[in-house]
Amino acid sequence: MTLMIRDLCVARGGLPVLQGLSFTLAPGQALILRGPNGSGKTTLLRTLAGLQPPLAGQIDGTEEQIAYAAHSDGLKAMLSVRENLTFWADVFGQPDIVPALDAFALRPLIDRLAGTLSAGQKRRLGLARMLVTGRPIWMLDEPTVSLDVDAVAQFAAAVRAHLRAGGAALIATHIDLGLEADVLDVTPFRATQDTRAGASDEAFL
């Protein structure tokens, strides 16, 4: 279940953005990804989540293990909080949404339509989705956007509980979550401008 990345090269739009990236993520461990805007954090997470193929390198231990949270939460405005969460619980084959509701204090909102929630409440619902996936490796892309201080604390507590239960987390963020986590700055791995490496991918599309 350990995630192992060896010599990974990821590309966005056919252009390599990160190369020579290697790290491992063991159960119970959290890794914070840092780097300026456009440095390839989102591309790295999308590649690890299996949404796009890497240009080179090896990824081990991601098969059916990853719960991915992107910038957008995948919520349906016309469904209630309960319906949104139950849908994802059903897709991932998990029976219970109550712990997820409690972890992000969503119980008072349970019958509200997701379209009527505030941005921070939507984000909390999106993060609660991670708890109903039952997957051991969380990949979170800027999870604290539009969260207030209390909600960030709730989120940090949820991540800590997940780590204690043997899970792992890979988090791209700019703020300090107060987690006991290693930090990986992706800036040194920025790809040198070799445009040809990714060009073949585009040519065949």
Place this chain on the structure above:
Amino acid sequence: MTALLRRDLKLAIRAGGGFGLGLAFFLIVTVLVPFGVGPQSELLSRIAPGILWLGALLACLLSLDRLLALDWEDGTLDLLATSPLPLEAALSVKALAHWITTGLPLVLAAPVLGILLNLPAAGYGWLVLSLLLGTPALSVIGTFGAALTVGVKRGGLLMSLLVLPLYVPTLIFGAEVARRGATGMDPVTPLLMLAGISAGVIAIMPFASAAALRVNLR
């Protein structure tokens, strides 16, 4: 899979879901055609099968660009692609939901609208049967078109152009079944061709749709 089907049906009938859009369009087309053609009941009954099939096809096309675009915009497609559900299955379920909310109402409404077009009595059964067999193919092919153009801004036009040629065989054989049925000829051969087209695309298209969507999600 049933969770996705239930969610899609629920979304379709809630406010803004677009349920009834295709049906309303179908209704408008078939109600307006007699006004446009004029009061010639014999001409009307001759063109009725073709008009009904064309109306059903265009009604299907109208609702296609919502099929995946909404899930793309709110990020649901990315999350579905990382879920345990294979994309092929997810897209088949979405095509099924589209058929239930768009194709099936058209099948049920067609006999009523046939009266407006003076469809001969012998044609009703064959019309309903041909639509019942043909509209699933329209939904499945349409899902492929939607998967190809997902993420393209204003992709509806591009999708229509891509999908229309793929719809032609279904239209030819579907309308032929209804026409032969209405004129008392033997409709079995085009009926078998229509059923073959539907069975074929239902078996093959989800794989093509999933492959197209994977490329578009990168």
